[in-house]
Amino acid sequence: MPALPPSLRHGALSGSLASLLSAAALALCGRRETGSVFAAVNAVSHWLWGDQAARRDDASLRHTLVGYVIHHCSAMFWGVLFERYAARILDRRRVASTVAAAAGATAVACFTDYQLTPHRLQPGYEMRLSRPSLLLVYGANSGHWANDVITPQGGLDPVEQENLPTLTQPDGNAHVKGAAQRPQSEAGKLADDRPGRNESKDIHRSLNQHE
Incomplete structure (x- = not known):
């Protein structure tokens, strides 16, 4: 079975990290502003159930699980795009340039979510959170850069190491x-x-x- 492209592997990992960090921010901000740690995540499920999902505060498979799955897939989508188009910056292994690239990618994602996307496909948690909280959530969402700073993309992962050619190895016989x-x-x-x-x-x- 052929190995997945590096941008997909790295993007899936960094996007998953972004999803977890931003979901934690949604829970904290939601509890502070609505009294429920599930309210903001539930609102994401308005993709399927309409704006009434933003009025649900309790945990449920219909709203909480669906909302998180949508949120997670969205974070992985942006993570893959980030890894694909910022590969040269990540290869420099410089924290400052990586953080700057991640901030720029987050700004593009925010603009796309609220200026280029129809209401039904917007994140949804903006219906429950204030703008300062949204800023915190998007800041946490850019946390996918953390994985690239800790383990820069310039290094080879185990799959890439297995695919290295053996032509450079000396023939012991x-x-x-x-x-x-x-x-x-x-x-x-x-x-x-x-x-x-x-x-x-x-x-x-x-x-x-x-x-």
């Missing part, structure tokens, strides 16, 4: 193969040059002369 292919005449010459063999030849000549 090369010298053995070369020795096996050495001409027989050369091997015989080396054998004739051994000290013990030369001495036996000299003794044999001396005996012949005496005879």
Whole structure:
């Protein structure tokens, strides 16, 4: 099975991190402003159930689970785009440039969510939270840069290491193969040059002369 492109693997990981961080921010801000840690996440499910989902404060599979799944998929989508188009910046392994790129990507995501997207497909939690809280949520959503700062994309992950070519590895059997292919005449010459063999030849000549 072919390996997934690096942008998909890194994007899925960083997007998942962004989803968890921003979901925590939604819960904290929701509890502070609405009294419910589920209210803001429930509002995301308005994609399927309409604006009435934004009035639900209790936890439920219909609203809380669906809302989080939508939120998670959205975060992974933006994470993959970020990894795909900011790869050169991430390869520099500089915290400042990576944070700047993540902030820019978050600004683009926010603009897209509220200026280019129809109301039914907007995040939804803006119906329950104030603008300062939205700023905090989007700031947490840019947390996918944290993964790239800690483990820069320039390094190779285990899948990439397995796919490295082996052409650069030295052939440990090369010298053995070369020795096996050495001409027989050369091997015989080396054998004739051994000290013990030369001495036996000299003794044999001396005996012949005496005879």
